[in-house]
Amino acid sequence: xxxxxxTKAGRDCxxxxxxxxxxxxxxxxxxxxxxxxxxxxxxxxxxxxIVGLAPGLRGANRTGRPFTGDYAGDLLYAxxxxxxxxxxxxxxxxxxxxxxxxxxxxNAVRCVPPENKPTPLExxxxxxxLVPTIAEMPNLRAIVVLGRIAxxxxxxxxxxxxxxxxxxxxxxxxxxxxxxxxxxHCSRYNTNTGVLTTDMFRSVFAAVRAQLDGRx
Ligand code: URA
Numbered sequence: 001x002x003x004x005x006x007t008k009a010g011r012d013c014x015x016x017x018x019x020x021x022x023x024x025x026x027x028x029x030x031x032x033x034x035x036x037x038x039x040x041x042x043x044x045x046x047x048x049x050i051v052g053l054a055p056g057l058r059g060a061n062r063t064g065r066p067f068t069g070d071y072a073g074d075l076l077y078a079x080x081x082x083x084x085x086x087x088x089x090x091x092x093x094x095x096x097x098x099x100x101x102x103x104x105x106x107n108a109v110r111c112v113p114p115e116n117k118p119t120p121l122e123x124x125x126x127x128x129x130l131v132p133t134i135a136e137m138p139n140l141r142a143i144v145v146l147g148r149i150a151x152x153x154x155x156x157x158x159x160x161x162x163x164x165x166x167x168x169x170x171x172x173x174x175x176x177x178x179x180x181x182x183x184x185h186c187s188r189y190n191t192n193t194g195v196l197t198t199d200m201f202r203s204v205f206a207a208v209r210a211q212l213d214g215r216x
Contacts, residue, residue, distance in 0.1 A: 007132045009037035009110050016122045019111040026061070026112070034064035037111050040133055041066050042104030047141040047212055048085060049134065050076075051150040053185060054109035054118050061112035065094040066105040071188040075201060076105075076146075079186075083205040102212070106133050108153040123153050130157045141178060142208050147185030154180065169200060172207070181208055 013036075014020055027035045038055045052072075055061040059070030067073035069092050080086035080103060088097035109118040109126045118126070134140065134157055143158075145151040151167040158175055165173035171182040183196075183204040190196040210216050 007129060007136055008039060009126075009129055011036040013037050013111070015125050015128075016111065018119070019109075019113060019122060022114050023111060026057070030062070033062045035061060036064070037129075038064060038066055038107060039110075040104055040106040042100035044104070044136050045139055046100065046102050046104040046137065047139050048103040048144065048208060049137060049140055049142070050103065050105045050144045050146065051130070051154050052105065052107045052146045053149050054107050054116065055112045056116065057112050060107070063092070063094050066107055068092055068094060071191075072186045075186045075191065075198065079198075079201055079205050082202065083209045085205070085209075104137065106130065108150045118149070123149060127153055127157055130154070134158065142181060142212060143178065144181045144183055144204060144208060146183055147187075150185075151180075151182050169196070170204060170207070179208075179211055 023035055026033060038060045052066055055066070056070040056072065059073060060066050060068055063069040067076050073092065077086055077090040077098060084101060085103040086098055086100050088099050090096060090098045108130060109122055110129060113122065130153060143154055145154045148167050155162055155165050160175055165180050167182050169182065169184045173180045181204055183201065184190050186196060186201055
């Protein structure tokens, strides 16, 4: 079993009983799916870390790679490619030729939660994986949090006061050598309802690119 200081939740991580039961249900229903805690994607040497919420049932929980196989990933990976944080062909499967460039993607919660809603206890428990995921990145300069839950969990993982980094789309907070960029989550719901437009999402990654390129 992975301990709290490990960045890896084992395939049978037992720490959240509700998520274990959900995982078991889907292992029985869809034995060919990944159905396990989804590991981070990208290299630890990257300067950018993107923190999502949790695997989508038919997305990352099915394919085993964050944001792969559902709408949120189509927008995220297209935007990462546009700003030079990914290259290759995104085909929504883990064996496509997509590679991240100077970027890494993780989730605040690694197991798929029922109805896409992790409980506060599950978010806190899974932070034991987020903290070392951040700590093991020696060149980290920017974190993009997708949605309020990822924002709050990253703020706690970084050990800073909530008041030092308020959540809002396009908000930025300097934390030592690191900048925390907040974004609304790129979910289909947010884009369908107009809460997040493609241009709003692009503007976050344009700001990250400018910062990492030393243009601000
Ligand atoms: N897929 C993920 O891996 N994370 C999200 O937050 C949404 C979809």
